[in-house]
Amino acid sequence: MKPLKFIESNTIALPTTDIDTDQIIPARFLTTTTREGLGDNLFHDWRYKDNGKKNPNFLLNQDSSKNCQILIAGDNFGCGSSREHAPWALMDYGFKAVISTKIADIFKSNSLKNGLLPIVVDEETLMDLLDNSGEKIIINVEKSEIQTSTKKIIKYTIDKFSKYCLTEGIDQLGYIQRHKNEIKKFEEIRTWTP
Amino acid sequence: MEINKPKTLFEKVWTEHEVNHETSSSPAILYIDLHLIHEVTTPQAFSLLKNLNLSVRMPNLTIGTMDHSTPTVPVRSFKDIEIAGKSAANQVRTMMKNCEEFGIELFGFESKNRGIVHVIGPELGLTQPGKTIVCGDSHTSTHGAFGALAFGIGTTEVGHVLATQCLLQRKPKTLLIEVNGHLNKGVTAKDLILAIIGQIGVSGGTGYIMEFKGDAISNMDMEARLTICNMSIEAGAKSGMIAPDDTTYNYLYGRPRSPKGSDWDRALLRWKSLPSDSEATYDKKVSIDASKLTPMVTFGTNPGMVIGVNDSVPQKKNDKSFNKSLEYMQVLPGKLISDNEVDVVFIGSCTNSRINDLQQAAQILKGRKISKKVKMLVVPGSQKIKKEAEDLGLDKIFISAGAQWRESGCSMCLGMNGDTVSSGKLSVSTSNRNFEGRQGKGARTILASPLTAAASAIEGRVADPRKYL
Ligand code: SF4
Numbered sequence: 006m007k008p009l010k011f012i013e014s015n016t017i018a019l020p021t022t023d024i025d026t027d028q029i030i031p032a033r034f035l036t037t038t039t040r041e042g043l044g045d046n047l048f049h050d051w052r053y054k055d056n057g058k059k060n061p062n063f064l065l066n067q068d069s070s071k072n073c074q075i076l077i078a079g080d081n082f083g084c085g086s087s088r089e090h091a092p093w094a095l096m097d098y099g100f101k102a103v104i105s106t107k108i109a110d111i112f113k114s115n116s117l118k119n120g121l122l123p124i125v126v127d128e129e130t131l132m133d134l135l136d137n138s139g140e141k142i143i144i145n146v147e148k149s150e151i152q153t154s155t156k157k158i159i160k161y162t163i164d165k166f167s168k169y170c171l172t173e174g175i176d177q178l179g180y181i182q183r184h185k186n187e188i189k190k191f192e193e194i195r196t197w198t199p
Numbered sequence: 200m201e202i203n204k205p206k207t208l209f210e211k212v213w214t215e216h217e218v219n220h221e222t223s224s225s226p227a228i229l230y231i232d233l234h235l236i237h238e239v240t241t242p243q244a245f246s247l248l249k250n251l252n253l254s255v256r257m258p259n260l261t262i263g264t265m266d267h268s269t270p271t272v273p274v275r276s277f278k279d280i281e282i283a284g285k286s287a288a289n290q291v292r293t294m295m296k297n298c299e300e301f302g303i304e305l306f307g308f309e310s311k312n313r314g315i316v317h318v319i320g321p322e323l324g325l326t327q328p329g330k331t332i333v334c335g336d337s338h339t340s341t342h343g344a345f346g347a348l349a350f351g352i353g354t355t356e357v358g359h360v361l362a363t364q365c366l367l368q369r370k371p372k373t374l375l376i377e378v379n380g381h382l383n384k385g386v387t388a389k390d391l392i393l394a395i396i397g398q399i400g401v402s403g404g405t406g407y408i409m410e411f412k413g414d415a416i417s418n419m420d421m422e423a424r425l426t427i428c429n430m431s432i433e434a435g436a437k438s439g440m441i442a443p444d445d446t447t448y449n450y451l452y453g454r455p456r457s458p459k460g461s462d463w464d465r466a467l468l469r470w471k472s473l474p475s476d477s478e479a480t481y482d483k484k485v486s487i488d489a490s491k492l493t494p495m496v497t498f499g500t501n502p503g504m505v506i507g508v509n510d511s512v513p514q515k516k517n518d519k520s521f522n523k524s525l526e527y528m529q530v531l532p533g534k535l536i537s538d539n540e541v542d543v544v545f546i547g548s549c550t551n552s553r554i555n556d557l558q559q560a561a562q563i564l565k566g567r568k569i570s571k572k573v574k575m576l577v578v579p580g581s582q583k584i585k586k587e588a589e590d591l592g593l594d595k596i597f598i599s600a601g602a603q604w605r606e607s608g609c610s611m612c613l614g615m616n617g618d619t620v621s622s623g624k625l626s627v628s629t630s631n632r633n634f635e636g637r638q639g640k641g642a643r644t645i646l647a648s649p650l651t652a653a654a655s656a657i658e659g660r661v662a663d664p665r666k667y668l
């Protein structure tokens with residue numbers, strides 16, 4: 006995982022609430038055995054028409070959205086299945102952060118493990134970001150701050166450990182492995198056998 | 200010390216499995232007792248292990264099955280697997296190779312034990328009270344019905360568990376859902392959990408572990424409890440749990456992988472200490488009166504958009520997502536949901552594919568025919584359930600009613616294996632998600648109980664099952 010300290014980018018807004026992982030990447034694209042290339046099918050059924058042509062009305066298909074790294078989404082983003090293909094698809098497309106008023110648990114955890122930053126803000130901030138979508142904002146990951154296009158600074162909270170892993174590019178598997186002895190001891194002294 | 204502080208069921212299981220406590224700067228390291236794996240969410244995890252030259256720490260605590268992208272027609276050769284497409288077949292092949300290479304027991308096509316991952320765990324007695332259980336699948340919450348702490352994880356975490364048998368976790372909060380009163384005739388566990396999600400909303404449980412309690416829950420059999428915990432994730436909860444009791448122990452006794460002999464006695468002693476202490480406190484509480492419920496159905500594109508089967512579709516409101524959802528479903532505000540004609544009926548999925556569910560559907564279909572306009576699939580949750588149903592003659596009831604009787608698997612629940620609902624068609628399904636396109640691109644899904652699904656198949660429209668009981 007690459008360290009993530011700053012994100013400076015225009016934003017894309019998808020104000021729909023409860024965007025589930027089946028919308029982010031439909032199940033029929035999950036038959037892969039690698040994690041690459043999923044970005045092509047990100048939001049597939051919204052992005053493409055039945056005839057396979059791009060839907061010009063969908064934001065991701067518009068020129069203004071090219072190279073955007075920050076997605077502003079309606080409440081309860083990422084609900085539904087545990088597929089890690091959802092953050093993989095978002096990242097493969099180029100996103101580095103998702104901002105919403107609520108982000109589903111498993112999606113959040115999956116995102117953090119891949120270096121996609123999930124940010125939860127209050128309703129007022131979300132409205133503000135949605136109203137000014139398309140504008141450039143700056144996320145300072147180390148300071149847990151968003152600088153909006155109007156130069157307002159918004160603080161957000163993120164679990165300390167998650168932030169540490171993101172900004173340092175720490176691989177969590179390595180972290181658990183460093184506790185090998187404790188795991189072994191646990192296995193020896195527990196009073197039941199699983 | 201906190202030794203005497205009253206604890207909830209969740210806190211007891213959590214505490215017992217902490218290798219390391221959490222602190223403000225680091226999460227807990229939680230030990231995992233059972234890791235269930237399937238073909239869709241594991242290939243990238245095994246690749247990670249191979250790249251790092253790691254082995255599986257506890258292959259004996261890891262069990263594999265194939266369910267998501269497998270066909271529900273009999274598999275005689277690899278050609279049959281390719282029905283769902285070359286990449287699905289490749290996924291199945293990769294799963295076989297990985298399990299063999301890493302020494303993991305896999306219930307493959309030839310196995311009598313194969314089935315949907317959340318159906319076979321309980322059925323084999325692998326799912327037990329007080330265990331920590333994970334799987335790369337959000338409906339792992341199902342296993343909480345036994346008083347296990349069970350939750351879904353992503354593929355990176357699957358890799359963590361394979362390599363270390365542990366996970367990094369922050370302790371979730373607790374939400375008590377107290378359900379009192381009797382469920383009326385024709386009203387099932389599925390109707391109850393839909394009503395709960397309707398009440399608290401699809402993100403009402405986010406950040407929480409739910410514990411279901413009350414006489415409505417204690418009176419339920421294990422199959423019904425599994426249905427309840429299965430859908431706790433649809434309210435955003437990390438998991439659902441139900442304290443073990445005699446119903447749980449009777450279910451587990453004698454199952455192939457349940458403890459035997461003196462191990463059973465020892466396990467039982469431990470299991471009996473798990474229910475929440477009477478003084479234990481929860482972060483949040485919700486109460487439901489089960490006796491007020493009728494059969495429930497969804498009308499929109501998330502499982503919280505729920506009404507009674509005889510109710511009208513709600514009016515549009517000042518909420519774009521809500522209105523878009525009604526438009527997608529093509530249901531008319533103010534009109535009865537039962538006015539909607541049904542094209543497909545699906546009985547199956549880890550929510551409602553156990554023997555009781557099939558019996559309930561068969562009870563309604565016995566001696567009747569489904570509407571000529573309706574295509575109906577009945578997909579048992581496991582090969583064992585398939586056999587049991589056939590021994591009871593349920594397959595004959597379904598087939599003579601006009602339905603198709605299949606091999607086990609996830610099937611139309613997520614439409615990965617080729618069993619899909621065509622664009623624009625309306626499906627009444629006993630599964631757990633009615634998201635846009637969940638059952639196929641453009642498919643419109645109404646979630647319901649097996650009773651309601653069977654009644655709807657007969658009438659060719661969304662129907663109240665109570666007149667057939
Ligand atoms: S039946 Fe549906 S919900 Fe259950 S594991 Fe399979 S795909 Fe997931």
